[in-house]
Amino acid sequence: MLQALEIIIPTALFVAAPLIFTALGGVLSERAGVVNIGLEGLMIIGAFVGIVFNLNFVDVFGSATPWLAILAAMVAAAIFSLLHAVASITFKADQVVSGVAINFLALGLTLFLVKNIYEKGQTDRISMSFNKMDVPILSDIPIIGKIFFSGGYITSYIAILAAVIVWYVVYKTPFGLRLRSVGEHPMAADTMGINVTKMRYIGVMLSGAFAGIGGAVYATIISRDFGHATISGQGFMALAAVIFGKWHPLGAMGAALFFGLAQGLSIIGGTIPFLKDIPTVYLLILPYVLTILALTGFIGRADAPKASGTPYEKGKR
């Protein structure tokens, strides 16, 4: 049993990191009142830029390459998310439809560019990624150290740290208060002198930045190349984590970890005695079914930010 945990928990952490980053982005966007179905597409942009940057600059930057690649992916996805922001905030497009368009566009554009640059359907594999590491001191704690702090990737720990920071920013700073007020009651916020449009743009671009990191982390650590199936559904999982986590940064992190656990189980289920007899299909659909059950009210009700999904029009009551 203990041995099983030593395999499952690190795998869960490893699979969850991209979901945590992306889900944090989702939280920020929805808190500002903009639904972002386009997280998937933003992750695609992040994964693409992360891999292409890594392949092109590995000779220049050496072991710093993965870090810079993630940074580049973050910037690129934040810029790309401007499309969603312009459409859904300025042009008052249906936010769900605009998000769907983002997903289509990201996939089409990246595959088009991959074919244009590499003249084949997917990129080469990257040679430089992150290494597994043990957290100093903490990994020496008996049992817990081995389960939680050995053989993990640094990105997993950063993801968890990021969730704590986002929680602090959203709930404990004036900026966070403004962001939330725009998502709950934009008219009241406007009356108080908060620039609704600006705050919403910031929310969407932050979601792009975080989803870009999520995509790049996924591509750098898990897939290690970029093709049409590199990101297939992780963005939607992150969106589910946002809702599962009740639009709360730490909740979203918890949900992402839980999904990571469920996916970890399906990846390594065959090697663990008490899971071996369960057909894989049950483990595969587990995260999705649990999300539906959770939404149906098994973990208590939670409401989305009130103004989420509705464009703000000045002077309209």
Place this chain on the structure above:
Amino acid sequence: MNLNRYMNLLIPIIAIILGLVCGAIIMLVSGYDPIAGYSALWYGIFGESYYIGETVRQVTPYILTGLAVAFAFRTGLFNIGVEGQVIVGWLAAVWVGIAFELPMIIHLPLAIIVAGLAGALWGFIPGFLKARFKVHEVIVTIMMNYVALHVTNALIRDVITDNADKTEKVFPSASLRSEFFENITDFSRMHYGIFIAIIAAFLMWFLLEKTTKGYELRAVGFNHDAAHYSGMNVNKNIILSMVISGAFAGVAGAMEGLGTFEYVSVKGGFTGIGFDGIAVALIGGNTAIGIILAAVLFGGLKIGALNMPSEAGVPNELVEIVIALIIFFVASSYFIRWILLRFKKEGK
């Protein structure tokens, strides 16, 4: 009123033109010749009878998934689960097609009906959860897509076949294949399903515009509260709408399962037909006739694009970009509307 009607027609056309122009710019920037690219696209749609046949084949499921998305839209629901409903419909149709030996007059309709029922069941779940627990249908339908993908894969592998990646072909009595269409289109996979798709479009128009139930469904779509006050059962209509929407999608799956492929195989990812249906519905303005036109546009673009790499060296993904941009422009029609109104004012 007159202006509105004229706008509804003008906006999709402007969006399509803008999408194509952006596509041309992207080709120019990335070093391709847009004229060669678009003429290869054109030739790939209309150049040979084979291409025309393949386009019609592609249009068939698009009409049905477009109807599925539009039907939900008209009642104020967004069904992203069309993809999953297509997958279960596809499996159900093929299952009936290989499990029974019946005369064609029973077998073929049975296979299509069962596919519709499977899709309807997949639509019922999010509809029920929305009506009963107020769970947002967008998230549930996304989740149901993945459940559909994994469950059908497991069923194909372990239940219908003995660990094979695809089933055998359906019996001819359940097949939509058409020798006549094959002969006139140089052996394309065009099949009789196109008639079913057109009948379905007519059914949707009739149901929504000419029946009391359709009026109720539309009323719920316009304003939940008003519909509720006037004594309509909003929850029942939400479920019914998702069930009908799912049934259209399930039949779209049957078109693939009984017509195009005649078998069902284990899938590594989604088919895309359901997601493209969102675009089709949007461009088609959620009306039956508009959807047929939009399906023809997207089917043509998809099939024509296959000709672009070989003839002009342009990756066929360009068309995906153009389609995405068209959705963007239609979604942002507020902007186009604003500009058009501005021009109109200045013209006076």
